[in-house]
Amino acid sequence: xSLFNSSKSRTLLSxxxxxxxxxxxxxxxAGGEVNIYSARKEDLIKPLLDDFSKQTGITINLVxxxxxxxxxxxxxEGINTPADLLLTSDAGRLAAARQAGVLQTIHxxxxxxxxxxxxxxxxxxxxGLSVRARPIIYAKDRVKxxxxxxxxxxxxxxxxxxxxxxSSDSIYNQSLVAGMIAHHGEAKTxxxxxxxxxxxxxxPKGGDRDQIKAVAAGECDLTxxxxxxxxxxxxxxxxxxxxxAAQVAVFWPNATTTGVxxxxxxxxxxxxxxxxxxxxxxxxxxxxxxxxxxxxxxxxEYPVNPAIPPSATLKAWGEFKADTLNVAKLGELNAEAVKxxxxxxWK
Amino acid sequence: xxxxxxxxPCPYSQSFSQSKRDIEPLSLSxxxxxxxxxxxxxxxxxxxxxxVALLLALPVFAVFFTALQxxxxxxxxxxxxxxxxxxxxxxxxxxxxxxxxLIIGAPTAWLTAICEFPGRRWxxxxxxxxxxIPAYIIAYTxxxxxxxxxxxxxxxxxxxxxSRQDYAFPEIRSLPGAVLMxxxxxxxxxxxxxRAAFLEQSAAVLEVSRSLGAGPWRRFLAVTLPLARPxxxxxMSLVQMEALADYGAVQYFGISTFTTGIFRVWFGMNxxxxxxxxxxxxxxxxxxLLVLERLSRRQARFHHTGQRTQRPLRLQLTGRWQWLATxxxxxxxxxxxxxxxxxxxxxxxxxxPKVIDDRFLELTSHSLLLASGSALLILLLALxxxxxxRLQPRPMVQLAVRGAGLGYAAPGAVLAIGxxxxxxxxxxxVDGWAREWLGLSTGLLLSGTxxxxxxAYCTQFLPVALxxxxxxxxxxxxxxxxxxxxxxxxxxxxxxxxHIPILRSSLLTALLMVFVDVLKELPATLILRPFNFNTLxxxxxxxxxxxxxxxxxxxxxxIVLAGIGPVILLSRAISRARSGYDPLS
Numbered sequence: 001x002s003l004f005n006s007s008k009s010r011t012l013l014s015x016x017x018x019x020x021x022x023x024x025x026x027x028x029x030a031g032g033e034v035n036i037y038s039a040r041k042e043d044l045i046k047p048l049l050d051d052f053s054k055q056t057g058i059t060i061n062l063v064x065x066x067x068x069x070x071x072x073x074x075x076x077e078g079i080n081t082p083a084d085l086l087l088t089s090d091a092g093r094l095a096a097a098r099q100a101g102v103l104q105t106i107h108x109x110x111x112x113x114x115x116x117x118x119x120x121x122x123x124x125x126x127x128g129l130s131v132r133a134r135p136i137i138y139a140k141d142r143v144k145x146x147x148x149x150x151x152x153x154x155x156x157x158x159x160x161x162x163x164x165x166x167s168s169d170s171i172y173n174q175s176l177v178a179g180m181i182a183h184h185g186e187a188k189t190x191x192x193x194x195x196x197x198x199x200x201x202x203x204p205k206g207g208d209r210d211q212i213k214a215v216a217a218g219e220c221d222l223t224x225x226x227x228x229x230x231x232x233x234x235x236x237x238x239x240x241x242x243x244x245a246a247q248v249a250v251f252w253p254n255a256t257t258t259g260v261x262x263x264x265x266x267x268x269x270x271x272x273x274x275x276x277x278x279x280x281x282x283x284x285x286x287x288x289x290x291x292x293x294x295x296x297x298x299x300x301e302y303p304v305n306p307a308i309p310p311s312a313t314l315k316a317w318g319e320f321k322a323d324t325l326n327v328a329k330l331g332e333l334n335a336e337a338v339k340x341x342x343x344x345x346w347k
Numbered sequence: 348x349x350x351x352x353x354x355x356p357c358p359y360s361q362s363f364s365q366s367k368r369d370i371e372p373l374s375l376s377x378x379x380x381x382x383x384x385x386x387x388x389x390x391x392x393x394x395x396x397x398x399v400a401l402l403l404a405l406p407v408f409a410v411f412f413t414a415l416q417x418x419x420x421x422x423x424x425x426x427x428x429x430x431x432x433x434x435x436x437x438x439x440x441x442x443x444x445x446x447x448x449l450i451i452g453a454p455t456a457w458l459t460a461i462c463e464f465p466g467r468r469w470x471x472x473x474x475x476x477x478x479x480i481p482a483y484i485i486a487y488t489x490x491x492x493x494x495x496x497x498x499x500x501x502x503x504x505x506x507x508x509x510s511r512q513d514y515a516f517p518e519i520r521s522l523p524g525a526v527l528m529x530x531x532x533x534x535x536x537x538x539x540x541x542r543a544a545f546l547e548q549s550a551a552v553l554e555v556s557r558s559l560g561a562g563p564w565r566r567f568l569a570v571t572l573p574l575a576r577p578x579x580x581x582x583m584s585l586v587q588m589e590a591l592a593d594y595g596a597v598q599y600f601g602i603s604t605f606t607t608g609i610f611r612v613w614f615g616m617n618x619x620x621x622x623x624x625x626x627x628x629x630x631x632x633x634x635x636l637l638v639l640e641r642l643s644r645r646q647a648r649f650h651h652t653g654q655r656t657q658r659p660l661r662l663q664l665t666g667r668w669q670w671l672a673t674x675x676x677x678x679x680x681x682x683x684x685x686x687x688x689x690x691x692x693x694x695x696x697x698x699x700p701k702v703i704d705d706r707f708l709e710l711t712s713h714s715l716l717l718a719s720g721s722a723l724l725i726l727l728l729a730l731x732x733x734x735x736x737r738l739q740p741r742p743m744v745q746l747a748v749r750g751a752g753l754g755y756a757a758p759g760a761v762l763a764i765g766x767x768x769x770x771x772x773x774x775x776x777v778d779g780w781a782r783e784w785l786g787l788s789t790g791l792l793l794s795g796t797x798x799x800x801x802x803a804y805c806t807q808f809l810p811v812a813l814x815x816x817x818x819x820x821x822x823x824x825x826x827x828x829x830x831x832x833x834x835x836x837x838x839x840x841x842x843x844x845x846h847i848p849i850l851r852s853s854l855l856t857a858l859l860m861v862f863v864d865v866l867k868e869l870p871a872t873l874i875l876r877p878f879n880f881n882t883l884x885x886x887x888x889x890x891x892x893x894x895x896x897x898x899x900x901x902x903x904x905x906i907v908l909a910g911i912g913p914v915i916l917l918s919r920a921i922s923r924a925r926s927g928y929d930p931l932s
Contacts, residue, residue, distance in 0.1 A: 035878060041889045041890075041892070041893050042881070042886075042889055043889065043890070043893070044893075061878035061879050062878060062879060063795075063876060063877070063878050063879075063880075064873075064885075064889065065873050065874055066614075066760075066873065066874075067614070068613060068614040068617075069760060069763075069764070069873070069874045072619070072764055072767065072874075073767060073794075073795075073874065076767050076768055076771035076794070077771055077774075077791060077794050077795070078771065078775060080774060080775075080778055080788070080790050080791050080794075081791075082791065082795065082878070096617055167598075167601050169598060169607065169610075169611055169615070171614075171615075174615055203601055204601050205520040205599070205600055205601030206490065206494075206520065206599065206601070207599075207894045208894065209894040210490075210494070210894075213494070213496040214494075214495060214496060216496065217495050217496035217501070218510070218511055219495045219496070219511060229894060232893075232894070232895065236897070237697050237698055237701065237897060237898075238694075238697070238897050240496075240498075244496065334615065334616075334617065335615065335616040335617050335618070338611065338615035338616050339424050339428075339616065342424065342428040342429050343427075343428055347601055347603060
């Protein structure tokens with residue numbers, strides 16, 4: 001029987017062992033390093049990090065993952081964590097990280113200058129890096145912009161059977177509802193959520209792009225979606241996605257009331273960072289001119305830095321008034337929002 | 348000396364046990380005695396098996412430990428709102444996928460193992476291919492094809508001038524849709540184990556039934572199928588555990604199951620304790636099912652009298668039967684592999700130049716090394732536990748082995764946290780000790796290393812290998828062991844020289860299943876991997892979760908392609924092992 005003592009298996013094992021050893025040996029670095037736990041996908045951060053490395057000679061080590069899991073990893077590693085920076089794509093998780101005690105305060109004149117106060121932690125535990133807006137996206141041939149006004153109005157019975165929204169498992173919907181609770185209180189928001197659910201054209205399924213496609217195909221008339229998904233469809237290599245994107249338009253709700261619901265992607269320096277100064281340098285780099293333009297150009301997100309004009313695609317969708325609620329609030333109210341959506345029957 | 352069973356126990360325990368031994372059947376007492384005399388070997392095996400099993404159950408213990416802490420008011424809320432949905436959907440998913448994989452897997456396994464029909468040699472390995480497609484990927488591709496906005500329905504609307512209200516089209520993103528998707532990619536587990544069982548079935552049994560005048564149907568239903576029961580059950584329980592633990596596909600289809608509930612409570616309500624309690628409930632449920640299954644076949648024995656007798660006579664199918672057989676095998680292949688892989692290939696064709704860069708080779712080699720290394724490691728562990736359990740089938744050992752096999756039913760992310768917590772505790776303890784006594788920090792020794800990942804794979808995929816090894820071992824008569832032992836072989840030698848050669852096809856099956864599973868594995872890799880370390884599955888997931896399905900196709904297809912080579916090689920080896928051709932003998 002040759003399964004275990006064949007030379008092939010042995011070679012395989014020895015290769016595996018050497019791989020293990022190679023990874024354990026961390027190379028010594030001249031320019032210093034920054035270690036990042038990132039909930040932003042590699043594609044949406046790596047090019048910027050490479051730029052930073054080239055500019056400063058600082059090496060960057062990256063692990064990507066899901067927010068809650070990275071936070072758990074950070075917590076369980078405690079004082080020995082190798083991570084210097086936690087990057088997330090949602091403010092709620094940064095607030096949770098602060099609460100868990102794994103972040104430290106950072107004070108930097110550059111950061112405070114670059115980032116409006118609604119998009120950073122009041123005490124400097126974390127800073128926003130890009131703004132993500134969640135407007136109404138509607139079918140141009142079936143809905144007149146004049147019929148639309150606010151998120152609140154979507155619960156009215158005129159929209160019965162005309163709305164597609166993704167599942168309440170999505171952090172974007174959880175944040176939206178958390179924002180509603182912050183503005184209107186729990187009881188009113190629950191009544192609104194029930195009205196909205198009653199207007200669903202179908203039981204929630206799929207992602208934001210799927211909702212936009214369903215609107216284009218006529219399964220429903222409008223949806224709530226983050227703009228960068230629509231932007232991704234406009235520039236997609238898939239022609240059906242491009243065609244679908246051409247059939248819909250963006251409406252900025254709540255222009256005269258609370259403003260459009262926005263969330264941020266952001267980052268905070270960890271409490272036990274070994275490379276604190278380099279991490280701050282990186283934060284400043286990410287909120288500076290070049291990086292801010294990149295967010296807009298590559299992923300159709302809005303710059304957090306008001307001095308930077310948005311990209312052409314973003315300008316074409318028009319200007320909007322953003323909700324000025326501090327995004328930290330969204331994190332505080334997230335659990336309430338999830339329970340409320342359970343009660344409202346939002347799957 | 349007679350003992351009345353209704354009499355109160357004798358206060359002198361020694362004399363009682365003495366009297367009890369006296370009335371035991373001769374063979375039993377002799378057996379007990381002989382193992383007792385060989386106490387060293389016996390004790391060592393028990394210790395080893397229980398020790399390894401406990402170590403592998405560490406993550407499960409960590410989950411239960413976390414679950415013991417008091418949780419907030421989340422339970423009240425869950426019971427009032429969504430818990431019933433979670434339970435019903437999970438049970439329906441589990442039963443549906445189990446049944447679906449049985450219906451697809453058992454007949455195709457029998458046809459390719461026993462019969463001869465056009466394309467049989469080809470189907471033998473091709474039927475395994477759907478296994479290489481991750482469940483969430485097949486869910487995405489079929490949604491793209493069958494959705495209201497997809498090409499199939501659009502074509503229908505354009506051809507007949509219909510609009511939305513004019514026709515009814517089954518919704519793929521539904522519970523039946525999820526059952527279908529999971530059954531299509533999971534049936535190979537049943538197929539593989541069933542086929543190995545059919546192949547290892549002694550030709551003599553079939554010849555006897557044939558000589559007694561049983562027709563092919565009768566032989567299949569009354570002899571072959573019941574004899575393959577351990578393998579079928581093993582395959583189905585694997586599949587059902589995987590269905591219970593699935594997150595990606597059901598979440599995309601908008602179905603609330605127990606597993607999506609765990610993540611909702613954990614991420615959305617930020618309550619890790621309640622999430623751990625939900626996970627612990629899920630594991631308890633699976634554990635109960637596994638124990639019940641074991642009890643239900645306690646009396647039955649499935650050994651075979653002969654092993655690898657003469658080259659089997661394949662049942663030559665003719666006329667419409669042979670085409671029916673070809674069709675039966677073609678359908679799962681078409682829907683489980685050709686269509687989704689075709690869609691992936693179309694997407695890859697369009698997007699590959701954009702997404703494939705010089706890191707592609709590195710990703711592929713990471714995936715292949717991890718998969719092959721952990722497959723070998725896990726096979727060794729499974730052999731150790733399976734054989735240890737055979738040597739010493741005491742309740743304690745059996746319980747330990749069942750417990751070690753629980754990980755498979757846990758959602759990967761929960762298990763990964765279960766690995767992370769104890770490892771971090773060990774790191775903290777060692778570090779604290781070193782700081783105090785040596786004045787230096789040892790930092791993180793286990794957390795964030797490849798070792799942690801390998802350990803997670805072991806706990807997660809051990810049951811896959813274990814089921815295959817166990818199903819194979821049950822088919823070997825204990826008298827084989829006895830004969831070898833009588834001839835002076837030690838237990839270790841019996842395993843090496845008797846069992847492993849007989850079990851070759853079961854072992855290869857186990858190796859293959861674990862290899863492909865690790866290749867596809869995502870959640871544990873995502874949470875536990877070291878800095879700057881990515882795999883094909885991680886890359887495919889990152890793009891897919893950003894809703895860039897077409898861009899993720901290249902990496903998903905690479906997983907599929909990486910899985911095909913071993914599938915073909917091992918399938919050939921399994922056939923060879925069966926056909927009596929042994930290159931080493």
